Amino acid sequence: MAVSAAAAPAAEPLPRSIFKKFLVMLCSLLMSLYVFYCLADRCQTLPGPIIAAGAASEEDEGGGGEFLGGSAELPPWQAAAARRKRLLQRLKQRRRRQEAAPGAEVPAGGGGSRAGGSGGGGGSAGTAGTLALLLGEGSKRLPQAIIIGVKKGGTRALLEFLRVHPDVRAVGAEPHFFDRNYERGLAWYRDLMPRTLEGQITMEKTPSYFVTKEAPARISSMSKGTKLIVVVRDPVTRAISDYTQTLSKKPDIPTFESLTFKNRTTGLIDTSWSAIQIGIYAKHLENWLLYFPIGQILFVSGERMISDPAGELGRVQDFLGLKRIITDKHFYFNKTKGFPCLKKAEGSSKPHCLGKTKGRTHPDIDQEVVQRLRDFYRPFNMKFYQMTGQDFGWD
Numbered sequence: 001m002a003v004s005a006a007a008a009p010a011a012e013p014l015p016r017s018i019f020k021k022f023l024v025m026l027c028s029l030l031m032s033l034y035v036f037y038c039l040a041d042r043c044q045t046l047p048g049p050i051i052a053a054g055a056a057s058e059e060d061e062g063g064g065g066e067f068l069g070g071s072a073e074l075p076p077w078q079a080a081a082a083r084r085k086r087l088l089q090r091l092k093q094r095r096r097r098q099e100a101a102p103g104a105e106v107p108a109g110g111g112g113s114r115a116g117g118s119g120g121g122g123g124s125a126g127t128a129g130t131l132a133l134l135l136g137e138g139s140k141r142l143p144q145a146i147i148i149g150v151k152k153g154g155t156r157a158l159l160e161f162l163r164v165h166p167d168v169r170a171v172g173a174e175p176h177f178f179d180r181n182y183e184r185g186l187a188w189y190r191d192l193m194p195r196t197l198e199g200q201i202t203m204e205k206t207p208s209y210f211v212t213k214e215a216p217a218r219i220s221s222m223s224k225g226t227k228l229i230v231v232v233r234d235p236v237t238r239a240i241s242d243y244t245q246t247l248s249k250k251p252d253i254p255t256f257e258s259l260t261f262k263n264r265t266t267g268l269i270d271t272s273w274s275a276i277q278i279g280i281y282a283k284h285l286e287n288w289l290l291y292f293p294i295g296q297i298l299f300v301s302g303e304r305m306i307s308d309p310a311g312e313l314g315r316v317q318d319f320l321g322l323k324r325i326i327t328d329k330h331f332y333f334n335k336t337k338g339f340p341c342l343k344k345a346e347g348s349s350k351p352h353c354l355g356k357t358k359g360r361t362h363p364d365i366d367q368e369v370v371q372r373l374r375d376f377y378r379p380f381n382m383k384f385y386q387m388t389g390q391d392f393g394w395d
C-alpha cells in the first residue's frame with residue numbers, strides 16, 4: 001500500500017506532458033490545415049488567389065509577379081488572407097482605371113492578369129490552377145493567341161469574357177508591342193505576360209495591330225503559329241464610336257460630318273482620317289494574308305458579341321482549342337447598361353459589366369452623311385465578306 005501510494009504521484013506528470021504535447025501537435029495540425037485551406041481559396045468569400053501581372057502597370061508599380069503587401073503583425077494565415085484581399089482590391093481598381101482610360105490609348109505596361117476562373121464550369125480547375133500558380137509554378141510565355149483588332153470593335157469585351165476561362169491568362173493592358181514598343185525586344189514583351197501552366201493559353205489584345213503595316217511580319221517572326229483574332233464591327237458605327245472616344249478627350253474637335261469629307265460639296269470622303277481608314281477591313285486584311293493563312297485568323301462579329309456573346313465565345317473557344325466552358329450561363333443582359341455583362345466578375349461573386357467608356361452614347365450624326373459612308377464602305381465590305389467567307393450583315 002505504502003509503495004503504491006508513493007508511486008502514484010511520481011507517475012502523474014507523465015500523462016499530463018503527453019497530453020500537452022498532443023494538444024500542441026493538434027493545434028499545429030489544425031493551423032497548418034487552416035493555412036492550406038486558405039491557400040486553396042476556401043476560407044474567405046474571395047474567389048481566388050491573385051498574382052500580379054508580369055510587369056507593373058502605370059497604376060500598380062511594384063506588382064511584378066509577387067504577392068502584394070504584407071501584415072507583419074498578423075498571424076501568417078490572417079496576413080495571407082489580408083494580402084490577398086488587398087491585392088484583389090488593387091487589381092479591381094487597376095482594371096477599373098484601365099477601362100476608364102480610353103481603351104486603345106492605354107500605354108503599355110502589363111496590367112492585371114488573374115488566375116482561376118469565375119463563374120460556371122471552370123471553378124475547380126481554376127482553383128487548382130491558381131494554387132499551382134500561387135506556389136510559384138508556371139512560366140511566362142509569349143502569347144499563343146492575340147486579339148489584333150479592330151479598335152472599337154468590342155475587343156475589351158472579348159478579352160474580359162475569355163478570361164473567365166481557366167485555361168486563358170491574359171495581360172489586362174494593351175502592350176502595343178508590335179506597333180509602338182517593338183524595339184524593346186521579345187524579352188520585354190514576354191516579361192509582361194502572366195505566368196501560365198502547361199495547357200494554358202497566354203493572350204493579349206492590342207486593337208491597333210490590325211492596321212499596323214509592320215505587325216503581320218513581326219508577329220510571324222515571333223511565331224508563325226500565332227492564332228489571330230479580329231473583332232469586326234459595322235465600319236460606319238465603328239467610325240462613330242472612334243469619333244465619340246476622341247470627342248470625350250478633346251471636346252473642341254470639329255464635327256464628325258466635317259471630318260468625314262475632304263470636300264463636303266463633292267462628297268469626297270477623307271480616307272486619310274483614321275476613323276474612316278480603320279474600317280476598310282479588306283485592305284488591312286490583305287496585308288495579314290501575306291504572312292498568315294486565312295484559317296489562322298478568326299473573325300468575330302462585334303454585333304454578335306452584344307446580341308449573342310455566348311455564341312461568339314463558343315466559336316472563339318473552338319478556335320483556340322479550348323473546352324467550351326464559357327456558355328450562356330455566364331452572361332445576363334443588364335438593362336441599365338444596355339449590354340451583356342458577366343454574372344460573376346473575375347475575382348468576386350458579383351456581376352460585372354464593362355466600364356463607362358464601353359458602350360457610350362454616340363452623338364447624332366446627319367443621316368445623309370451616314371448614308372454616304374454606307375455607300376463608301378459597301379464595296380470594301382463585300383470584298384471583306386468574300387475574303388473571310390462570312391457575311392457580317394452590315395449592308
Ligand SMILES: Nc1ncnc2c1ncn2[C@@H]1O[C@H](COP(=O)(O)OS(=O)(=O)O)[C@@H](OP(=O)(O)O)[C@H]1O
Pocket residue numbers: 102103104105150151152153154155156157207240241242244302305306339340341353354357358359360361
Ligand atoms: N458587353 C459589352 N459591354 C460594353 N461594350 C461592349 C460590350 N460588347 C461589345 N461592346 C462594344 O465594345 C466597344 C468598344 O470596343 P473596344 O473594347 O474594342 O474598344 S477599344 O478599341 O479597346 O477602345 C463599345 O463601343 P461603344 O458602344 O462605341 O462605346 C461597345 O459597343
